[in-house]
Amino acid sequence: MADEGSVAVELYIYDLTQGMAAMMSQMLLGRHVEGIWHTAVVIFGKEYFYGGHGIQCCPPGATILGQPTKIEKIGETFIPYQIFKDYIRGLSESTFRGLQYNFIKHNCNNFADDLCQFLCGVGIPKYILDLPQEILSTPLGQSLSPLIERLSAGSGGSNNFAFEPQISAREPSPEFDDLNSQIEEARQQSQVLEERRQTIREKIAKREKKKEKKKHRNSTKLSESASESNSNCGMSEAEEINGANGITEPIPPEMLPSEKILEEDAKERAEEEERRKNRIPPVVFHDIDAKTELDGMVKLLDGKLTKEEETNIEELYQYLVQGEGSWALGDNFLVFVGRVLREPSISSEARVHLIRVLAAAALKDDVILILHQDRRDHMLMNFSQDIDRIPIEEQTAWALFICNLFENLSASEWLLYISEWSYNNQQISNIRGTTKVAVHCLLATCPTLQDIGTSIIYNLAIKEVKTVVFDDVAVELTMAILQFFNTKPSEEHLFRTLRALAAFVNVSPDVPQFIQMIGPHPNTFKGTSQRIDELIDQISVKVK
Template sequence: MSEPESWPVKVYIYDLSKGMARSLSQAFLGKRIEGVWHTGIVVYGEEFYFGGMGGIEACSPGGTFLGQPDSIVDLGHTQIPHDVFLGHLYDLSQSTFRPSCYHLLDNNCNNFSSELAQFLTGNDIPSYITGLPAEVLSTPLGQMMKPWIDAMSVNPSGGHALFPQGNPPVSHNIPPSNTFLTEASSKQATSSGSQTGGSSEQEAVSRGSGSSSEAPGATSQSPTGSGGSDSPGNFSVDSEKESQELEPIIYKEEIPSKKPFLDDLSDKLSAKEVSLVSDMYDYLGTPSPSWSLCKEHVQTIHMVIGDGRMGDKLRGELCVLLQDLVLVEDFIELLQNEPTKLINSVLLHFKELTDNVQMSLLKVLTNCCSHEVGHVFLTDSEGGEQCNLKLLCPDVCVGALLHENQDMYSKASSLVYNLCRYQIPEDTQVEVGSAILECLQKDLPETTAYNLMTGLLQLMKSNEEMCDLAGVVGMNCSAHQKLSPRLRSLCDEAQTMTAL
């Protein structure tokens, strides 16, 4: 009978002070401290550690920004199967080592490494590491600094959260990333640049009422969870009927070539930050990826889009990646929980952005609300006056529909079309509907008019006040119904509803 498979277990030890503790500790603390230690357990070909932001994370050995460890200690071998190990990690991530349980002195990366080492091998990590907090607190300066230390955390960037949103383990294939960034504040864009992907409405894959338009080279993609019903008063319930009769508009543009894009970014970002963007390419290029992006990736997107010094070209190209990312439900769940509140910040500062960046983001928002999970995320009314919904409708939808730039209100018409496929709050219906009616007074391209009339009809079916308002303001049907048979049909239906 063959022996069970075994794996070596090592502890990687890093001095966060890079030698300064050894040089300065005697003068400041009155005793010599060899280092300020961070540790990770290396087993099954990966390094596992615990941090104050991401909880339990994994990366390739030595794959965080700390680089290679200062020392490595062999702890022995383990015969525990990998899936059992992951199950144990998941249990720890839901109890002792949740991100909120992190404490720099009492429950840190070294406590996690100690627990993991004993679970895997029965051996502990070196005592000088786990005993460091007591040594520091035994000094007068340590006691004086304790309130400040209590609020600190260490989270070396470079790993992926193993259990994003508390999901149980699905695979051990967790590739590394390379950095952690704090939120970059949105700034008014001052740099000029060309918008990625052109301005034609035909960039979008648009389907509805038996009609389809598609850009050359574009591919259609149905989002997970799309649905809704066009039944009056409640067209968000019957998803099967809605998906058959009123399919979403989805922008599918060719993603910028990876190497040239990353080369351009390398002039603006650090190598670690560029690596996170590279992760996004890998994620989108992997069918059914077994790993997830994490908050560090969203923070990188936030920084690039929010900084006008990046220029419109780079920001527009990153938005093309984001168009595809928001079609993935797991990514929407990440947006719901990541600390920078990327989408909320985009909506809050939308008017400060250049027209090119605004149009790129309108396509992102259109894709986001093309499926139910994304639609709910954008129309969630929690958060008061700065919730997504309160910013989306007046500042983005209405402002873009009433914009003088035809490309702007054409893209806004796609957003409104998708937004109205599902039920939206009653007080928002009139606000959006009024902007649609005003935009319909213009001479419009056929696709724009069709999108707006479709959205308006959905609102009219669920809100009698919208029927009255459309009857009073008018829908310019005499002009639009000449553009195509499908528009003539919509205009006839709308005029019938206003006459009732």
């Protein structure tokens, strides 16, 4: 009987040959084989297994294989259901994606072993994992592939069942919903205020230009002209600016709202600059030649651009290469970006150039303007969610873009928004999209992606944000870091990921438990360098 608070973990073991291996293996292989095994883990009333369609689940014994050949009890686990779901979701987006399934080398038994290790600290029986590869690669073994495909596809006549390939991100929470509403309201108010400020700035800029022209006039004539203007004008300059901002009552010139807002704006910029100076600098990548990337993109898109898109690129060139003015591109620019990212007729090379242009723009303060314009369609973060489905060159460029957004405070905070929307039948948010990119890069085999992945995770860790932001992703990031530790990382990469781990152990009470259960313990890396040892000491306060 399970202890109070614990849940039983069972291993369902199926013989894919239904006894045929035991009868014919001696004759066909020259040795006796009891069975060719498929395994699944049963916990929380569901059977979880892995195949060509990724991680799936069903009621126990409801697959096309029917009832298991045998059931073995693995043990008891105290891991909460929510944490279990987070772990499963992390595996489904990293180590055990459908495209990674291999009948011989990376199969259901590897998944069951991983899950049992996580839940109970013990693996599945050795005789299952030790099933020789030469047996699976024989005609008998290979003949089972169609059965596995049917198992993954769920075509089993009366044994059909409802799949649950996606685990929901979180249980409903009134507090979480309230916080989302408050954030969305604050964002909308901020946007309205910014639009008001922009209107005022334009009017003040026009006024300054008029003043410059008047300097060339005779001072006496200027005084007379100004006096006459004040006497005859139907609306004063103060009233004109007030009207643009919805203010109908006359306000003395010395109390112009434009001056007050500009003063507040200057104060906010000063505060942000102070925060920038005092913060830990993020890891970003400056070695991007925007002119080269723009020229390459234009060459590949020659004849495919509308006049409006050509104008957008010209303005982008002036902004990035010539350093003229601030970015004030309209919504049509995002439409253009979306077309380049998604349209099949556009080459992958052109997409890489565009994304690297965005990565260069991400280093500028006012990139936040284009990010806020995307709050309706979420085109940018939806693309982040698909990072594992695009070519490696595009993955690298997109990871660079996400990483460089940490350069500026406003853009980095945009990356951590928790407001959710639906995409491909999933509930995602900016923080989830950012986490997806970080985890994917960290667990990639490409050294460049790993380097950027460690940078993103480090940048996430040094952000000073409310705990609620990381509540839903700290465990997922921790699991990726622990898997990354098994790749023998360099000192720099070890420092970045340990710095993140030192932050996450203080954010989530579940993180220390995972480090203790799964490992490797950070003490493994003691002696690598002084700064590594200091981080290990910080982590060890929480992880005994």
